[in-house]
Amino acid sequence: MSLPHALLTSLIEKPCSGYELARRFDKSIGYFWHATHQQIYRELARMEENGWVSSSEVEGGRAGKKRFEVLPAGRAELQRWAAESAAPLRLRDELMLKLRAEAAIGPLGISEELEKRLHLHEQELANYRTIEERDFNAPSLSRENEIHYLILKAGIAYEEGRIQWTKEALAVIHKLDNNSQTSSR
Amino acid sequence: MSLPHALLTSLIEKPCSGYELARRFDKSIGYFWHATHQQIYRELARMEENGWVSSSEVEGGRAGKKRFEVLPAGRAELQRWAAESAAPLRLRDELMLKLRAEAAIGPLGISEELEKRLHLHEQELANYRTIEERDFNAPSLSRENEIHYLILKAGIAYEEGRIQWTKEALAVIHKLDNNSQTSSR
DNA sequence: CGGACCATGTAATCGGTTACATGATTGC
DNA sequence: GCAATCATGTAACCGATTACATGGTCCG
Structure with a gap:
């Protein structure tokens, strides 16, 4: 599965909230790996459980707004994943x-x-x-x-x-x- | 969802068993619409419930071997589906x-x-x-x-x-x- | 008689989609 | 004050993937 790694990459490029991540996805990675906001929130929660990212409430922002950052374990996981070979692309047209x-x-x-x-x-x-x-x-x-x-x-x-x-x-x-x-x- | 319609098309081209269908899929439609044998069996069962296809035990063949044929209702459904517009293709690379x-x-x-x-x-x-x-x-x-x-x-x-x-x-x-x-x- | 292949299925799990739900903030 | 948008989630469902399971037949 690749979604968490897509999110890690995007968060390394720029730490942000789940909402912002979903928005940025639509305009960049989403062109070749679509994800809805629900998928993204769920995945962020899992990644936090795994210790790949950390979240912190943003002071001065909207209530409940979180900022996600990639932890060293997440960076290591991204490296590990990048080294293994990708599954061949299956078209569905x-x-x-x-x-x-x-x-x-x-x-x-x-x-x-x-x-x-x-x-x-x-x-x-x-x-x-x-x-x-x-x-x-x-x-x-x-x-x-x-x-x-x-x-x-x-x-x-x-x-x-x-x-x-x-x-x-x-x-x-x-x-x-x-x-x-x-x-x- | 398109798998049943892919199966209808293939069965119109040539009625056959689920197993043969899975094999033929690998070498034709499977190039742009992959499906495993489990998906195909499940879908065939559903299509039979809907009255889109009929199955009959093949005499003289292996035990339990069925031959699926498209019924008029299945053909009508395929026509209906072909007229509606296809969802835009989403790449995942x-x-x-x-x-x-x-x-x-x-x-x-x-x-x-x-x-x-x-x-x-x-x-x-x-x-x-x-x-x-x-x-x-x-x-x-x-x-x-x-x-x-x-x-x-x-x-x-x-x-x-x-x-x-x-x-x-x-x-x-x-x-x-x-x-x-x-x-x- | 044993291995490859024919033929059909059940079960568990997981990812993806859609609907629903909530509340805060910004700007008109 | 109201609409748009920011922001985060829960729940239900469905399709896809994988593992497991069973037994028959053909051919060497």
Whole structure:
């Protein structure tokens, strides 16, 4: 399981409250490892039990607000985890299932779905490009930023690949739909 | 949830036993929607309760062997599901988490992991290329095969993109590691 | 006759999702 | 004063993973 290690990494980058962590997640690590606030709170509680992080009430902040910090044991755990090999990534793409259903019992009008996806991928790509310009436009980057840029580039390459493929898929589906129309005349 | 619909599609393509279904899954739909045999058996039982599939003991086969077939209600359900829009795909890539950890507390020797991934992606690509030559090499394809080919091409594009990115990642990591060596002399 | 594989299941656990719930603070 | 947002949680449910369990058949 990787969520606790994602949280450790994020807390090392910057100690903060569970709420802030959830927010930051949405805009960084969440792009490739989504988590809801409930998952995060539960996991933070477990990590505190394990002695990986410590929490302290924030003086002067809102009531009940905690600030989580990574303890040496947490840092050690993160190192241990980073050294073991990651489980191979398993894709789960519902769109491919629908295409397969389209092949089996279609036509089912999959084009709309493809158009929608195309739009989403284009939006996400534009988003990534904005981040790229904003954060990685400097003539030379720190070690940390070089690696963060690398991660972003994985996202960019993925979205670009998907956009290209989706366009091809639309072309094929249109061709097939036209053919079946023609032959049924 | 999509697993039952994946199973319906597969059973429409060819009625079979739960065991065979699990096997076929490994070599087709499983590439983008993995499922264990337990998930499949449980889901088949539920689908039978719902009247989406029917099972019959196979005469002359092994004892207890069942053959599942899709009923009209199952076919209708598959159509209904195909029309609704798919949830946007959420990636979960542990490797990106490790890179982020590498940025925060590295160097941790992420190169080995990247090399391993590169190898896996190259293997998977070779596998897909074999399938491509074997199944989609004809001068003209049926409607069904055109769509199956499209799905395969999504896999091929994904693996190729990953291979390219991983090579870039290795280059960046090596550059960073060498720089830190040089500057510490 | 023994090992590989066919074939189906139960049980326990755990992670992820969703709904519900509460109260404080900031800003209009 | 009221709405939005900050901030933290509980509870229920469901899907996924893993371990365990059973017995038949095919082939050498």
